[in-house]
Amino acid sequence: MKNNDQNPIKHNQWYPFQNRPLPSGNGQPVENPSVVPLFENNSLPDSARFIIVGAGVHGMSTAWHLAMALEKSGRGKGSEVVLIDKQGPGAGATGLACGCIRNLYMTGPLHAILRESVKVWESDPVNFGFQQVGYVSIGESNQEADYVMMNKSQIESGYPSDLYLGKDAESFLKSIWPDFRTNRCDVVLHEKPSGYAGTHMACWGLDQKCRQWGVKRVYGVTVSGFDQSGGNVKSVQTSAGNIRLDEALVLCTGAWLPTQLDMLSLPRTLDVLYPDGHIETEKDLWTYWRLLEGEVFLPEGVDFRTADGKDSPVLHIELMNTPVEGYDGSELKDHVYWYTRYAAERVGSPGLQGGTIPVKMGPEAVLEPYGHLNDHYQAEPWFADYYCRVTEMFFGRFESILRPHFKERRNGGIGAFTPDNVPIFDWVTKNTFITADSNHGFKMIGVGKLIANLLTTGETPDELKPFALRRFTEGWTYGDRNSNCPWV
Ligand SMILES: Cc1cc2nc3c(=O)[nH]c(=O)nc-3n(C[C@H](O)[C@H](O)[C@H](O)COP(=O)(O)OP(=O)(O)OC[C@H]3O[C@@H](n4cnc5c(N)ncnc54)[C@H](O)[C@@H]3O)c2cc1C
Numbered sequence: 001m002k003n004n005d006q007n008p009i010k011h012n013q014w015y016p017f018q019n020r021p022l023p024s025g026n027g028q029p030v031e032n033p034s035v036v037p038l039f040e041n042n043s044l045p046d047s048a049r050f051i052i053v054g055a056g057v058h059g060m061s062t063a064w065h066l067a068m069a070l071e072k073s074g075r076g077k078g079s080e081v082v083l084i085d086k087q088g089p090g091a092g093a094t095g096l097a098c099g100c101i102r103n104l105y106m107t108g109p110l111h112a113i114l115r116e117s118v119k120v121w122e123s124d125p126v127n128f129g130f131q132q133v134g135y136v137s138i139g140e141s142n143q144e145a146d147y148v149m150m151n152k153s154q155i156e157s158g159y160p161s162d163l164y165l166g167k168d169a170e171s172f173l174k175s176i177w178p179d180f181r182t183n184r185c186d187v188v189l190h191e192k193p194s195g196y197a198g199t200h201m202a203c204w205g206l207d208q209k210c211r212q213w214g215v216k217r218v219y220g221v222t223v224s225g226f227d228q229s230g231g232n233v234k235s236v237q238t239s240a241g242n243i244r245l246d247e248a249l250v251l252c253t254g255a256w257l258p259t260q261l262d263m264l265s266l267p268r269t270l271d272v273l274y275p276d277g278h279i280e281t282e283k284d285l286w287t288y289w290r291l292l293e294g295e296v297f298l299p300e301g302v303d304f305r306t307a308d309g310k311d312s313p314v315l316h317i318e319l320m321n322t323p324v325e326g327y328d329g330s331e332l333k334d335h336v337y338w339y340t341r342y343a344a345e346r347v348g349s350p351g352l353q354g355g356t357i358p359v360k361m362g363p364e365a366v367l368e369p370y371g372h373l374n375d376h377y378q379a380e381p382w383f384a385d386y387y388c389r390v391t392e393m394f395f396g397r398f399e400s401i402l403r404p405h406f407k408e409r410r411n412g413g414i415g416a417f418t419p420d421n422v423p424i425f426d427w428v429t430k431n432t433f434i435t436a437d438s439n440h441g442f443k444m445i446g447v448g449k450l451i452a453n454l455l456t457t458g459e460t461p462d463e464l465k466p467f468a469l470r471r472f473t474e475g476w477t478y479g480d481r482n483s484n485c486p487w488v
Pocket residue numbers: 053054055056057058059084085086087088089090091092093094095096097098099100101221222223224252253254255256291293411412413414415435437438439440441442443444
């Protein structure tokens with residue numbers, strides 16, 4: 001029997017956003033709405049010094065930090081920043097992400113981005129829903145060298161983590177979860193500053209900070225084109241008319257970004273030069289992947305707490321050589337790739353949210369409706385079995401009991417990935433900056449602060465420099481990988 005009761009164990013928790021905006025009326029296209037109630041929004045002004053498009057994590061963080069920096073430095077006013085979204089906060093990937101905040105990256109420069117981001121998460125954990133529970137990742141012995149490298153780079157970047165190998169790895173895991181089955185868990189990395197955030201809380205906190213610092217938040221207005229002259233965007237065309245741009249435009253439109261770059265006449269392909277000298281010609285600048293995620297209620301009497309009763313660290317297991325068996329004994333996949341966090345906000349009651357490796361699609365995607373509403377991009381039926389089976393494989397507490405508690409509802413979403421699956425944070429015209437986070441950027445809340453720094457001082461912060469677009473033509477394209485997944 002499937003358990004789809006919204007609150008099966010009657011946990012008395014506060015769930016703040018039941019009154020999200022109403023869906024469009026009959027006859028209107030189905031659209032993914034903002035995940036927070038909208039109020040005190042502005043209409044589109046005639047002009048703005050700074051225009052930011054997209055109220056996801058990057059747009060809201062940039063607008064908030066920019067408004068704050070202008071006010072605090074006396075160089076301007078928060079009201080000189082206009083934030084435009086065709087729906088509102090969290091209508092894209094930010095509102096439906098898994099919310100994991102970690103630094104498990106083999107691309108070293110990302111460690112500094114995460115260091116800066118965790119500072120922002122830590123600045124107001126209550127209003128961002130940030131739970132600093134840590135992040136534990138587990139690999140087999142074939143990943144040992146990568147883990148050693150990541151641990152070293154994280155520490156050098158000011159992001160403390162501990163590495164455990166062999167028997168130490170097993171003891172460490174048992175000390176957190178005594179019922180954890182450590183077979184083939186050869187290397188473990190424990191990132192202490194990491195954790196997770198409720199995505200709706202994060203959207204709420206960011207939107208309110210924008211409001212408090214005077215950002216003009218224009219929601220329900222779609223950007224449809226740009227007027228350019230001499231390499232500068234002069235005005236932005238929208239469904240509510242044109243708005244003149246006086247200083248800089250920041251495009252933070254997530255999966256929709258390739259569409260805006262088309263409007264700026266930027267190419268969709270490029271010749272990519274790698275550090276070993278080989279060139280891949282006509283490579284897609286954007287490749288869409290669809291994410292496979294889901295949720296499961298915690299069965300009655302079973303928790304996801306640690307041995308000392310605390311909220312568990314976010315857990316990531318990648319065992320490339322360990323197969324997963326389905327409920328009928330057949331092989332579901334020839335490897336384990338699984339991540340999970342405690343997710344009461346998302347599940348609506350005590351439960352877990354997690355996923356596995358996304359599925360590569362190609363350079364085109366159906367963008368509307370986005371996310372859970374899109375029929376094309378839902379996880380196939382095997383996913384629920386896989387997710388529950390892996391959870392049961394590793395935790396004695398869940399042995400053979402989880403599958404009936406899987407929350408049968410829509411999930412997932414899509415993202416636009418770059419040629420090396422590493423973000424591009426860079427100028428694309430003289431006055432247009434983009435945040436193309438290659439779909440792993442919910443955690444990267446600090447990028448907006450770095451961009452605000454750049455816009456107010458004119459100096460590119462060191463943390464942003466490694467993410468320039470020109471790496472693809474200059475031969476410092478990233479790409480050393482030892483994983484089945486594009487997020488490392
Ligand atoms: C299912 C899923 C799970 C994920 N899990 C994680 C995770 O655990 N941890 C993590 O770090 N990352 C995760 N990610 C990635 C992360 O969610 C995204 O990288 C990040 O949220 C992107 O933020 P953004 O601000 O760039 O874009 P978005 O959040 O997508 O926001 C873009 C906004 O632009 C608006 N927009 C688009 N076009 C226009 C237009 N023409 N005019 C006006 N507005 C427009 C949209 O309405 C939208 O609100 C996940 C992604 C998905 C899909």
